[in-house]
Amino acid sequence: MDRRKRILCWLFCLLAAGYLLSGCSGRGGGGTLNTDDWQSWRIGTPLAWSSDYYLSEQVRIPNLYLYDSIGDCIMALRFGYIDAIAVDALYAYSMTAGYPDLTILDQPIGEDALVAYITNARRDVREQMNEYIPQFKASKDYADLAERANAEEFIPNTDIPMAEGGEVLRVAINTGGSGYPYTYYDFVTEEPQGVDIEFIKHFAAEYGYTIEWFDSSWDACSLAISTGEADVFVYAISQYYAGEVEAMGTCLHSDPYFDLDLVLVTQAENMEREES
Numbered sequence: 001m002d003r004r005k006r007i008l009c010w011l012f013c014l015l016a017a018g019y020l021l022s023g024c025s026g027r028g029g030g031g032t033l034n035t036d037d038w039q040s041w042r043i044g045t046p047l048a049w050s051s052d053y054y055l056s057e058q059v060r061i062p063n064l065y066l067y068d069s070i071g072d073c074i075m076a077l078r079f080g081y082i083d084a085i086a087v088d089a090l091y092a093y094s095m096t097a098g099y100p101d102l103t104i105l106d107q108p109i110g111e112d113a114l115v116a117y118i119t120n121a122r123r124d125v126r127e128q129m130n131e132y133i134p135q136f137k138a139s140k141d142y143a144d145l146a147e148r149a150n151a152e153e154f155i156p157n158t159d160i161p162m163a164e165g166g167e168v169l170r171v172a173i174n175t176g177g178s179g180y181p182y183t184y185y186d187f188v189t190e191e192p193q194g195v196d197i198e199f200i201k202h203f204a205a206e207y208g209y210t211i212e213w214f215d216s217s218w219d220a221c222s223l224a225i226s227t228g229e230a231d232v233f234v235y236a237i238s239q240y241y242a243g244e245v246e247a248m249g250t251c252l253h254s255d256p257y258f259d260l261d262l263v264l265v266t267q268a269e270n271m272e273r274e275e276s
Contacts, residue, residue: 043055051262089150089261090260105263113257114199116233120252183236214230
């Protein structure tokens with residue numbers, strides 16, 4: 001009798017394990033993803049990224065899973081807990097460059113844009129910046145920046161003129177975070193580089209500012225903006241969160257200076273199965 005119980009328990013465990021494994025493989029493992037019905041997919045996204053805000057507050061998809069990091073999202077995708085990862089397009093390009101088994105869906109699922117935080121005492125800087133942004137976005141410099149940013153590898157423009165001897169503009173940045181290709185430290189040029197950096201350099205050159213970098217953590221940069229220790233903070237700041245920060249009186253924000261697509265990243269084999 002005891003032996004029979006052990007056999008039944010063993011069979012039950014095998015069935016349970018098989019069920020769990022089939023569940024972990026999910027729709028992603030079965031190759032049945034329908035791109036026309038992506039809102040029914042199990043979507044993972046890093047907590048507090050703009051894709052999180054967009055999918056939870058605007059689209060409100062039924063199966064949204066939040067993870068602490070992009071690495072956690074990738075592991076969840078590979079083990080079949082989710083069908084796709086929602087991120088901005090620029091980050092997605094760097095993801096697929098590092099993980100060739102991943103692919104980006106052709107059709108964006110939404111849009112975002114970058115803004116700058118500006119300390120409350122420098123409303124003049126916000127006025128100048130908002131005056132400059134339409135001019136910048138209509139320029140060849142912006143078109144060139146967008147082309148280089150929407151690529152697997154960001155190649156910085158090192159020829160942007162820098163004013164000397166002008167009024168100092170204290171710019172808070174965080175090159176120590178995971179801000180590539182927006183703001184990062186480039187070991188080749190030994191300087192901060194990225195989409196945010198090029199925008200603020202163009203702006204400073206237009207108005208004759210001499211940039212003084214305040215390079216620290218996100219928390220330190222946010223505090224520097226709120227206290228006036230820094231004038232401007234740029235670091236892949238989503239337009240979705242900026243209004244709430246300004247409403248709390250913490251700081252001001254600029255108009256959007258760089259437009260982004262929000263996209264889905266999934267395993268390439270899933271899409272290959274669907275196409276076949």
